[in-house]
Amino acid sequence: MKHLIKADFKKMMFLPSYRYMIFATILLSILFGVIFLFTIEITQGKVLSELSGMEMIDITLLGMDVAAIMLIIFAAIFVKKDLASGAVHTNLAMTPIRRKYYLTKLSFIAILSMLISTALILIIFAVNQFIISMNQMEALSLDSAILAKAIGSMLMVLFYSSLSAAGAFYFQSTPGGISFALSVMFLPALVKMFPEDVSELLLSVFPEKSLHTLFDMNAVNGSWAGALTVLLIWIMVACAIGFWRFRKMDY
Amino acid sequence: MALITTISHKRVMQLIKLANLTKKYGTKTAVDHLNLVLTPGTVTGFLGPNGSGKSTTMKMIISLVRPTLGDVVVDGKSYSDLPEPTKRVGTLIDPSALDNNLTAKQHLSIIATAANLNPRRVDEMLQITGLENVQNKKVKSYSLGMKQRLGVATALLGNPDTIILDEPFNGMDVDGIKWLRGLFKQLAESGKCVVVSSHLMSEIQAVADRVVIIGQGKLLADMTMDEMNRRSLSSYIYVEADDLDKITSVLLDKQASVQPSKTGLEVRNLDAKEIGRLALDNQIILHELTKVNPSLEDVFTEITDGKADYVAKGVTMHEALD
Numbered sequence: 001m002k003h004l005i006k007a008d009f010k011k012m013m014f015l016p017s018y019r020y021m022i023f024a025t026i027l028l029s030i031l032f033g034v035i036f037l038f039t040i041e042i043t044q045g046k047v048l049s050e051l052s053g054m055e056m057i058d059i060t061l062l063g064m065d066v067a068a069i070m071l072i073i074f075a076a077i078f079v080k081k082d083l084a085s086g087a088v089h090t091n092l093a094m095t096p097i098r099r100k101y102y103l104t105k106l107s108f109i110a111i112l113s114m115l116i117s118t119a120l121i122l123i124i125f126a127v128n129q130f131i132i133s134m135n136q137m138e139a140l141s142l143d144s145a146i147l148a149k150a151i152g153s154m155l156m157v158l159f160y161s162s163l164s165a166a167g168a169f170y171f172q173s174t175p176g177g178i179s180f181a182l183s184v185m186f187l188p189a190l191v192k193m194f195p196e197d198v199s200e201l202l203l204s205v206f207p208e209k210s211l212h213t214l215f216d217m218n219a220v221n222g223s224w225a226g227a228l229t230v231l232l233i234w235i236m237v238a239c240a241i242g243f244w245r246f247r248k249m250d251y
Numbered sequence: 252m253a254l255i256t257t258i259s260h261k262r263v264m265q266l267i268k269l270a271n272l273t274k275k276y277g278t279k280t281a282v283d284h285l286n287l288v289l290t291p292g293t294v295t296g297f298l299g300p301n302g303s304g305k306s307t308t309m310k311m312i313i314s315l316v317r318p319t320l321g322d323v324v325v326d327g328k329s330y331s332d333l334p335e336p337t338k339r340v341g342t343l344i345d346p347s348a349l350d351n352n353l354t355a356k357q358h359l360s361i362i363a364t365a366a367n368l369n370p371r372r373v374d375e376m377l378q379i380t381g382l383e384n385v386q387n388k389k390v391k392s393y394s395l396g397m398k399q400r401l402g403v404a405t406a407l408l409g410n411p412d413t414i415i416l417d418e419p420f421n422g423m424d425v426d427g428i429k430w431l432r433g434l435f436k437q438l439a440e441s442g443k444c445v446v447v448s449s450h451l452m453s454e455i456q457a458v459a460d461r462v463v464i465i466g467q468g469k470l471l472a473d474m475t476m477d478e479m480n481r482r483s484l485s486s487y488i489y490v491e492a493d494d495l496d497k498i499t500s501v502l503l504d505k506q507a508s509v510q511p512s513k514t515g516l517e518v519r520n521l522d523a524k525e526i527g528r529l530a531l532d533n534q535i536i537l538h539e540l541t542k543v544n545p546s547l548e549d550v551f552t553e554i555t556d557g558k559a560d561y562v563a564k565g566v567t568m569h570e571a572l573d
Contacts, residue, residue, distance in 0.1 A: 089344040
């Protein structure tokens with residue numbers, strides 16, 4: 001399987017459209033993170049120099065949401081392009097075991113998401129340190145709270161891009177994969193319109209709350225084990241459904 | 252061509268076996284209880300009218316389509332159970348199965364990486380298929396013939412024992428067709444099993460050792476080219492003589508089937524030697540005595556008559572527009 005993943009990375013490097021998309025993902029995520037930080041006075045009425053280092057990281061890491069959305073799009077495009085009429089014949093002739101093909105694509109998306117989100121977190125951390133030093137504030141130390149935020153952000157990107165890939169396999173389309181992942185991402189906002197007791201119940205099964213629990217591990221009284229379980233169930237069910245459809249398909 | 256290696260003699264002689272292979276899409280039966288054995292060292296022409304199930308059969312061989320009934324085994328195993336499938340079966344199902352923004356070299360390099368093949372094979376295949384000079388051009392600038400060449404390069408990349416090509420002559424120029432003919436012969440001579448589907452009957456006739464014809468998903472014929480020439484109703488003896496009426500009467504007495512044609516006769520059920528002897532016995536001067544073998548197209552039409560799903564009704568454009 002490692003050769004197949006390597007071939008996918010090769011394909012990503014060869015095709016300009018994929019390269020530009022990855023570049024845009026990194027650039028936009030950092031840009032939006034910094035924009036959120038510098039517009040904090042307008043959006044939340046707070047002065048930048050009065051923010052703590054942790055608050056600054058919190059705001060800048062909102063750029064990771066942009067990364068998640070960009071990788072949702074990338075994952076759906078990547079999966080569907082290889083399943084497109086014609087291309088799929090070469091790909092499946094080379095990897096006729098559907099399970100292996102499916103796991104390869106999901107692994108590629110997962111590895112890519114991890115690599116990009118790790119790079120982004122390091123860049124965001126460095127940008128924050130730079131802004132802090134420019135404002136002569138106290139430098140950030142890499143403590144457990146920051147690590148939790150970093151891991152939480154990475155998991156969010158990994159989670160949504162994997163959902164998108166599984167969705168693209170299930171719907172056999174790029175819009176299908178993107179819509180599925182974005183629905184899971186934004187449905188909690190709609191659920192909040194229900195009465196509180198209903199929305200509380202529904203929100204507990206949506207991944208958003210679990211991701212926040214992991215992100216704010218030190219700040220909120222949430223069970224990280226419970227949160228991880230919810231995320232795992234979502235991923236496992238989505239992947240199983242995606243594979244079930246893919247396995248049955250004739251090309 | 253040293254780049255195409257001869258297959259090991261240790262291998263079993265039977266490479267691919269289709270047993271009772273059936274594929275149904277709802278109520279439509281695309282492939283109907285097909286039994287076939289594809290053997291090494293031969294070029295097999297796979298023929299059938301449009302929608303006869305050729306492509307579906309090819310796709311079932313490489314597990315792209317799951318059979319409703321029956322199975323396909325490659326050396327006793329399902330294609331999907333083969334440890335290194337690209338080294339056993341190489342396929343060209345669709346020449347558009349390429350990313351237009353890749354170059355030929357990049358495309359082959361990705362396949363070689365995925366299949367864990369020696370990267371040297373990429374350059375070798377570019378050389379074999381004559382794409383060396385355009386290896387760094389994007390596929391979108393390629394003609395259909397060049398895409399076909401790249402498809403053949405992809406199929407041969409793993410140096411497989413069996414090569415399955417769906418309509419490889421499409422879009423090929425004269426030079427490309429000549430090259431493909433030579434390549435198929437070389438592959439078969441090196442012990443490989445080559446399966447080629449094409450609607451260009453003359454091309455199949457030029458390269459195939461064996462012809463398999465299917466219609467409405469059923470096997471209609473499976474024979475060598477020699478058998479085909481012998482068995483077809485389309486083969487006859489063309490006779491020209493100074494007294495056509497007299498020789499017609501003599502031939503009819505011998506239960507031959509005689510039909511006027513051009514300035515002579517088409518004679519069936521009697522061989523040339525017998526016709527010559529009868530002419531001599533009856534003092535008839537022969538101007539021509541020729542054995543006419545049918546073209547593959549004739550045989551194909553003869554065998555698939557009434558077995559095509561899509562047939563033009565012979566309505567003229569004028570009638571259609573009225």
